[in-house]
Amino acid sequence: MNIHTACKTFLLSFFLLLTAGVQAQVTYNGSKGIQTIGNKIEYYIDSSGTKTLKSIQEQDQFLRSSSNVPDFGMIKTPVWLKISIYNVSPKEDLMLEFDQSLIQDIQFYYKKNGEWQLNQSGELYPFHARANNYHKFIYNLPIKTDSTATYYARIKSTHEMQMPIFLGDRAHMDDSNLTKNIFFGIFFGIILVMFFYNLFIYFSVKDPIYLYYVIYIFIVGLAQATIEGYSFHYLWPNNSFLATRSFFLLTAFVNISGVEFTRKFLQTSKFIPKLDKIAYLLYAVYAVVIGLTIKGHLFVSYQILQLFAGIVSLYMLIIAVTIARTGYRPAKFFLIAWMPLILGIIIWILKDYNVFSYNVFTNYSITIGSALEVILLSFALADKINIFKADKERSQEETLRALQENERIIREQNVVLELKVNERTLELRESNLELGRTLEDLKQAQSQLVESEKMASLGQLTAGIAHEINNPINFVTANIKPLKRDVDMMFEAFAFIENISLSESPLEEKQSQIAEYKQDLDFDYLIVEINDLLKGIKEGASRTAEIVKGLKIFSRLDEDDLKVADINEGLDSTLVIANNLLNNNIKVVKAYGEIPPIECYAGKLNQVFLNIISNGAYAVQKQFGDHSGGEIIITTTNDEEYIYISIKDNGTGMDEKTQKKIFEPFFTTKDVGEGTGLGMSIAYNTIKKHNGQIQLNSAEGEGTEFVLQLPIIHKVIAI
Structure with missing residues (x-):
């Protein structure tokens, strides 16, 4: 180190000691590239909201910030910032960045040619009004080496006013912002991949749960883009209505779509119907938020969103744990997938309440949690395909068993039908043989496509025959057993009467014994019952013959011949x-x-x-x-x-x-x-x-x- 440099450093240190008690000042030497200067600025809360630059300079009631990231909380009045910068670096193209995109109105004052100039931008103004074409607020500070410049900023926001402020030269600032853009690009790339992947699955399996998830992914991606300022930059750069309200509307829609997807995925109405009804209360709350947002009550909307962010997270956690305890497999996957987002939301809320300090991790906690949640939930949904496959296999097995049972029934009924036909009419047997030969000839003559339809129709025909013949045949078989019992009783009665008639008892005694036996046997009712059973068997046989006749007419053994x-x-x-x-x-x-x-x-x-x-x-x-x-x-x-x-x-x-x-x-x-x-x-x-x-x-x-x-x-x- 030469004498000139040593003297310069000594004088600089001495100057800083003299000015440290007078006012806050940022000294930029370029050694760290990008500096966080939140604790080296001054602020003034304009409770009346009427202060101008001139009046604020005359009063000079600024207070020194003590935090690396100044946090003014939810405040409706403007906040004035005073930033004094002493440039000791060889770089003269310094840049100042307010790392916050959700600012309603920011007025940045700087001197040019000895006169104060104003750049006014924010959500209330078109995007091109900004000093730099970037989704955060960046201002060029052309400060010469060994020079000091003072800047003022009047900021008004409808959100939690946490204000990370960075100072650096253009090269380092561009590198820093490029890194942030790459980080968000990775996140948005994940969102797009998951969006199209699950949309493809929806069109493949037609399961509505995938459509709910696709809608949820789309809204999450759009909401994160809005929080980072990309939506205002690229989607609605000239629409102040959407710029000021999109965060509130999309946050409400994220929660609505998230709760609805959760209900459908976990089948809450089936497993926990009482807890499921709470979802409608949440929908009503977010409907109120949407209404308040549209009418412009943004502070109230933000407070409700902050409060219910934790409530919704807790609600989803409770229902996931409750259903997972029942052994429902998708609930376990859901619980694993949802935990990163819930943790990210909790960290983000605690950051707003200053429990956690502001840093890259806490600021992007929801973004990181959303990316992990989207990926893990896609795995959970993919598992449903395995469930569908297992259900389909079970269904196919049940169908096969049913077809085999149907085949068995048809086979048995065909045997019964064949026996009846052989017993009763030779003509019908010959007709069946002729029908079989005709059907065989027809099968050989038909093309493969017509054969497929014929097999389907044959299934309907055989099912109809089995159904129609089963009832009269059952009626016949049901009467055979009681008829045999009654006939056996008649034979016993004949044997008894024969024994009485051959005995040497007096005629009157024989007649008395026979009459007493017939009374005990209820002989007259027995005759009536036998006639009724024979009548039932006759009716069943007649109905079977009618069905067989209908089958003969339907099948038309000579259908290949033109006939009347x-x-x-x-x-x-x-x-x-x-x-x-x-x-x-x-x-x-x-x-x-x-x-x-x-x-x-x-x-x-x-x-x-x-x-x-x-x-x-x-x-x-x-x-x-x-x-x-x-x-x-x-x-x-x-x-x-x-x-x-x-x-x-x-x-x-x-x-x-x-x-x-x-x-x-x-x-x-x-x-x-x-x-x-x-x-x-x-x-x-x-x-x-x-x-x-x-x-x-x-x-x-x-x-x-x-x-x-x-x-x-x-x-x-x-x-």
Whole structure:
């Protein structure tokens, strides 16, 4: 160190000792790059709100700040800051930064050419009014080396007024702000990745919980961007209304969407219905905050938000812990994911109340907690996919068991039916054999797509047969056991009477013994009961024969041949097969006209009727559920050339888009596994094969009507 430098340092130290008791002054030597100068400034609270720069200089009632980060709390009146800077560094391009974006009005006074100049900016003014194009408030301080300059700032805010103030040269200030921007960019990148990732999952699995989460992520990202000033900078730079109110509105929406997502994800209405109702009280509070914010009562809104930030965090923690104790797995994941955000909120609140000091960690605690929470909650939601997969596997197993049981029942009923048919009529057995041969020929002739639909229809047919035949067969089998018991009693009675008649007792004594035995046996009632049981067996057998007859009409063993058929009879046989689809809740109204028989492929038409009726039953079931009121109306009429069959339901109906695609192969409105999408396509082709037409009339929410037009005399169209 040379003599000149030593003297200069001595004189500087001596000057600082002399001025230390007079006023606060910041000495910048550039050694640390960026300095925190909060404890080296002076402030004055303008309780009247009327002070001007001139009056504030004349009074000079400034107080020395004792904190590195001055904290003036929630204050409605302006705060004046006096900042004196002595530059001993070789850099003359100094910059002053107020590291706070949520300032309603900041008036920065500086001298230029001996005159005081004013830069006025903040949320009440367009963004371009700022001295530098940055989301925080940065001012250029061209202070020459070994020179002192004094600056004044009048600040007014509707938030907790914590004011970190940094001083540095341009290069270090740019590096510092770049680091902050990179940090926020990482956070926002996480938000965007999670947003699109969960949005993709929502479109894949259609689970509404993912949509709730996507909305929550979007609002969290926008709220954090607003807190850091990016929203005002890039989204609404000229809108002071949104600039002053966006923080309050978005904070309210973050809490509303967060609570609603929590309710849906944890199923609080199922596990803790009483605590779940508290959410509606919270919604009401945030609705009040939104109303107050729109009307401009921002101080009250901020106080409510501060108070309920802790309450909402505690509420979510309580419900997560409560549900996790039940063993509900998603609640455990939720609890782990939510803890970083809750901890961040608590740190942020305690920072506002000066329990924790202001630093990078406490200032960005919510941002860090939000990023961790978003990532961990995405893991929790991903776990739901595993739950869905397990549920789907269980459902498939149950479906397989049901199909196997159905197959067993059908197999048993087929055995019973075969025995009855073999016992009663040779003609029916021959017809069944012929039907089997015809079905085998038809299977070989059909394409793979039609085969798929046939298998689906066969499932409906067999289910209908099993359902319809089961009742009369059960009725027959239920009467056999009591009939055998009564017949055995009759045989015992005959044996007793025979023994009495062969005895040597007097005739009167024999008659007395027989009469007494018949009275004990209730012989007359026994005869009546045997007749009733035989009558029941006869009725069950007759009903079985009727069902078999309906099956024969429906299946049309000669359906590959063009023949004359009664369409009304075909509709009735189809209703017998489809009876199990009606669930006793759907009323079928038959308005048959006296239509003539027509030349047709009867079996194929019956398949068309079954497809339309089953679709109508499905639509009615979706509209009415287990309630009554659903109906299907079947009407037949004719003119000289055509017959017309109308099948109308009052189900869910179709929109225009569905109506345009209804006859396209593979198009279906049913859920996966409930339909192949080939039924109406085959129906359309079958009607065309008959040189007929099929007309669709439908209105969404009102019902659907199919009108089939078939020629009475089938005409072969030459190609």
